[in-house]
Amino acid sequence: MNSQHPQLTGAEIIWATLVGEGVDEVFGYPGGAILPAYDALRKFPIHHILVRHEQGAAHMADGYARASGKVGVCIATSGPGATNLVTGIATAMLDSVPIICITGQVGSKVLGSDAFQEVDITGITLPITKHNYLVTRAEDIAPALREAFQIAMSGRPGPVLIDITKDAQQNTATFSFEAAAPAHYRPHPMLQAESSSIQQAIELIQQAKRPIILAGHGIIHSGAEAQVLAFAERQQIPVASTLLGLGAFPTYHALSLGMMGMHGESWVNNAIQQADLLLAFGMRFDDRVTGNLAHYAPNAKKIHIEIDPSEINKNVRADVALIGDLRETLDLLLPLMPKKTDTSWIGEVNAMKGDAAVRDIINLPDNGHLYAAHVINDIWREAHAAGRADQTVIVTDVGQHQMWEAQYYKHDVPRSLITSGGLGTMGFALPAAIGAKVACPEKDVWVIAGDGGFQMTAAELSTIVQEGLAINIAVINNGFLGMVRQWQEAFYEKNYAASPILSPDFVKLAGAHGIDGAHVSERKNVIPTVTKARTSGKPFLINFQVEKEDGVYPMIAPGAALHEMVRRPAADPLLETAEDE
Amino acid sequence: MLHTFVAHVSDKPGVLTRVASLFRRLNINIVSLTVGESERPEVSRMTIVCEAPDHAAHRIRASLYKLEITVDVDEVGRSEAVIRELCLIKVAAGPKTRSQIFELATVFKARVVDLAPESVMLEMTGAASKIEGLIQVLTESGYTILEVSRTGRMAMRRGHHTSRVLKALGTPHSDHSDETSFPEKPDADEILPNEFTGVHEDEA
Ligand SMILES: Cc1ncc(C[n+]2csc(CCOP(=O)(O)OP(=O)(O)O)c2C)c(N)n1
Ligand SMILES: [Mg+2]
Numbered sequence: 001m002n003s004q005h006p007q008l009t010g011a012e013i014i015w016a017t018l019v020g021e022g023v024d025e026v027f028g029y030p031g032g033a034i035l036p037a038y039d040a041l042r043k044f045p046i047h048h049i050l051v052r053h054e055q056g057a058a059h060m061a062d063g064y065a066r067a068s069g070k071v072g073v074c075i076a077t078s079g080p081g082a083t084n085l086v087t088g089i090a091t092a093m094l095d096s097v098p099i100i101c102i103t104g105q106v107g108s109k110v111l112g113s114d115a116f117q118e119v120d121i122t123g124i125t126l127p128i129t130k131h132n133y134l135v136t137r138a139e140d141i142a143p144a145l146r147e148a149f150q151i152a153m154s155g156r157p158g159p160v161l162i163d164i165t166k167d168a169q170q171n172t173a174t175f176s177f178e179a180a181a182p183a184h185y186r187p188h189p190m191l192q193a194e195s196s197s198i199q200q201a202i203e204l205i206q207q208a209k210r211p212i213i214l215a216g217h218g219i220i221h222s223g224a225e226a227q228v229l230a231f232a233e234r235q236q237i238p239v240a241s242t243l244l245g246l247g248a249f250p251t252y253h254a255l256s257l258g259m260m261g262m263h264g265e266s267w268v269n270n271a272i273q274q275a276d277l278l279l280a281f282g283m284r285f286d287d288r289v290t291g292n293l294a295h296y297a298p299n300a301k302k303i304h305i306e307i308d309p310s311e312i313n314k315n316v317r318a319d320v321a322l323i324g325d326l327r328e329t330l331d332l333l334l335p336l337m338p339k340k341t342d343t344s345w346i347g348e349v350n351a352m353k354g355d356a357a358v359r360d361i362i363n364l365p366d367n368g369h370l371y372a373a374h375v376i377n378d379i380w381r382e383a384h385a386a387g388r389a390d391q392t393v394i395v396t397d398v399g400q401h402q403m404w405e406a407q408y409y410k411h412d413v414p415r416s417l418i419t420s421g422g423l424g425t426m427g428f429a430l431p432a433a434i435g436a437k438v439a440c441p442e443k444d445v446w447v448i449a450g451d452g453g454f455q456m457t458a459a460e461l462s463t464i465v466q467e468g469l470a471i472n473i474a475v476i477n478n479g480f481l482g483m484v485r486q487w488q489e490a491f492y493e494k495n496y497a498a499s500p501i502l503s504p505d506f507v508k509l510a511g512a513h514g515i516d517g518a519h520v521s522e523r524k525n526v527i528p529t530v531t532k533a534r535t536s537g538k539p540f541l542i543n544f545q546v547e548k549e550d551g552v553y554p555m556i557a558p559g560a561a562l563h564e565m566v567r568r569p570a571a572d573p574l575l576e577t578a579e580d581e
Numbered sequence: 582m583l584h585t586f587v588a589h590v591s592d593k594p595g596v597l598t599r600v601a602s603l604f605r606r607l608n609i610n611i612v613s614l615t616v617g618e619s620e621r622p623e624v625s626r627m628t629i630v631c632e633a634p635d636h637a638a639h640r641i642r643a644s645l646y647k648l649e650i651t652v653d654v655d656e657v658g659r660s661e662a663v664i665r666e667l668c669l670i671k672v673a674a675g676p677k678t679r680s681q682i683f684e685l686a687t688v689f690k691a692r693v694v695d696l697a698p699e700s701v702m703l704e705m706t707g708a709a710s711k712i713e714g715l716i717q718v719l720t721e722s723g724y725t726i727l728e729v730s731r732t733g734r735m736a737m738r739r740g741h742h743t744s745r746v747l748k749a750l751g752t753p754h755s756d757h758s759d760e761t762s763f764p765e766k767p768d769a770d771e772i773l774p775n776e777f778t779g780v781h782e783d784e785a
Binding site: 122123126127130131134151308309310312313314 | 594595598599602606636639640643644646647648649
């Protein structure tokens with residue numbers, strides 16, 4: 001033992017280690033088994049944000065991490081506190097978001113005895129964490145926490161949980177941040193880009209006549225936006241995005257196609273179906289982007305650049321797999337690629353757009369109806385006009401409004417869209433937005449949530465007020481669990497079982513929290529109200545009363561191939577009054 | 582088909598659960614699993630035999646690597662390896678019927694490790710097929726088998742193959758140039774076809 005290192009309690013070691021790792025904020029909720037840690041909290045320069053439900057704490061840590069690229073930290077007590085984190089942890093796991101969850105646990109002497117508020121949280125979270133720890137000794141806290149930070153951030157990022165018994169928090173140990181450093185980063189033995197594969201990739205790219213880049217979340221995780229841009233420009237390859245890849249490639253760029261998949265634009269999906277080469281950059285061929293795998297991009301060779309070897313050949317067979325960090329791999333590849341000038345394929349792809357863009361709902365003149373697409377597009381236009389688009393973060397919930405957001409909001413910078421893609425967790429938006437605002441107080445943060453999902457975690461309105469966070473909230477109120485209603489309309493003969501939903505007056509609900517708000521049901525009021533919210537310097541809620549039975553189009557039915565897209569019905573009764581074309 | 586993996590994992594509580602949970606999640610049945618100490622302190626060696634489609638090997642190996650407790654994974658299925666299993670067999674036999682069992686044991690290179698008035702216990706080490714052979718002969722000879730306990734397979738590559746765990750840990754062997762590194766592009770026979778066709782029935 002080194003006398004120059006202090007003796008600290010385990011509780012103090014938790015905070016001291018977090019401070020050492022550069023943590024300024026944590027999201028949490030106290031309780032018996034974590035009280036020793038809370039007792040020590042105020043000795044350390046860490047701001048604790050008290051949530052209203054631990055699910056919120058996990059989503060906040062998640063939103064914080066997605067907005068900032070840093071690790072988000074949440075903390076909860078044992079038993080119900082820990083189990084309440086579960087949905088948030090799974091959400092982070094499926095989208096590869098680095099968060100650290102600290103939970104209190106009953107004393108080590110009574111572990112396994114069904115003590116009050118004991119739950120086997122390391123067992124419960126085994127399949128939804130990248131790794132987890134049960135720590136029973138004060139001296140093990142710092143090494144476990146430091147290793148947890150390394151694991152959360154390295155390779156394919158993900159959530160790590162550390163369960164710390166009450167006695168480990170109460171006992172003392174010598175603390176040295178340096179001595180607790182993780183032994184060594186274990187590089188994946190499969191992570192070696194082989195020169196023969198690089199060569200094969202170059203040949204495939206050179207031979208390709210109709211290549212497309214599939215831009216995924218991995219670009220943002222890897223910080224490879226500039227490399228992807230350079231690659232696309234140099235090779236004149238159009239770029240299609242996954243939902244979580246939005247923002248990785250600027251939408252205004254001539255090579256930007258837009259979102260692919262179930263609710264992607266038809267030309268994007270058609271282009272993928274006609275491609276002869278797909279360059280998958282940090283994406284995993286999720287079923288929501290491939291449609292029926294048997295008919296997916298039948299003529300295309302596939303080059304898969306991916307950091308997680310278990311993703312290779314999982315859903316789609318790769319002709320060449322380059323396993324490794326995307327930015328490093330592209331840096332390796334880029335100088336070896338001769339420049340291309342043939343732009344005929346880009347012309348073809350653009351021609352595929354046809355009248356789809358013109359017939360789009362956004363181009364319809366005001367017909368007295370308020371469509372969610374209009375609201376979302378106007379939120380973007382307002383930010384853009386104010387020169388704030390690059391400084392705006394949109395956090396969506398899950399449902400129709402989420403898909404409309406992806407279609408009608410133009411994301412030109414990374415981390416400007418935060419959304420639950422893999423797990424599709426309703427209730428995500430409000431708490432994740434709190435995390436994003438805490439991480440980026442200088443940015444404008446908008447929640448775009450449905451009337452259903454907003455009610456799942458609306459209790460966090462109170463957190464916003466307690467923390468004085470100027471978050472803007474747009475509730476897309478269609479009186480339905482809209483995405484469910486759309487599926488019932490399309491596949492269950494309009495049997496709207498349990499999809500109509502009653503909501504409180506959201507503006508009054510906001511008012512009860514001391515939050516200003518407004519109702520908007522006419523298009524002409526959208527932009528002025530959005531401006532008012534954005535410039536108020538305080539939290540603001542807008543209840544957008546939109547068309548009840550609107551649908552997200554285009555759409556691929558389950559089991560259908562990517563090019564078998566269903567367009568907005570021509571005789572859509574909603575649009576009858578609109579002057580089509 | 583049967584796949585045999587040798588995994589070096591850190592020797593800590595809960596490690597077995599992590600490995601087992603991975604197979605459960607992939608919906609793959611573990612045929613046998615042996616765990617014990619290895620040549621290194623704090624590193625256990627597991628031999629895992631599982632029944633899975635031919636093409637699943639890459640996915641299993643890559644998934645094993647994703648566990649933070651994994652140091653090294655080798656698939657020994659298709660390589661030159663010694664694969665052994667230990668088996669204890671208790672056979673019902675009295676003083677009169679024992680002698681033929683002793684003969685069979687000699688033929689199969691099994692050892693008699695316990696002799697009781699009404700039973701004989703045999704110990705045998707060998708390839709699974711040999712053990713199954715002994716069990717079959719005993720049964721066909723009319724003996725009643727009371728108990729069988731098999732350890733499951735253990736595997737080790739033949740020749741001077743230094744496991745990467747030794748290299749990673751910097752042992753004296755580490756300079757030995759064994760460059761059988763994992764190809765980052767799977768072999769043709771490891772390519773997975775579209776095994777998830779028809780999974781799109783899920784709801785919104
Ligand atoms: C926690 C959770 N429960 C259920 C679902 C299934 N689900 C997906 S979208 C949706 C409807 C969402 O309704 P709303 O929040 O009003 O948004 P809208 O689709 O109307 O825009 C439901 C119930 C889910 N994704 N998450
Ligand atoms: Mg709704």
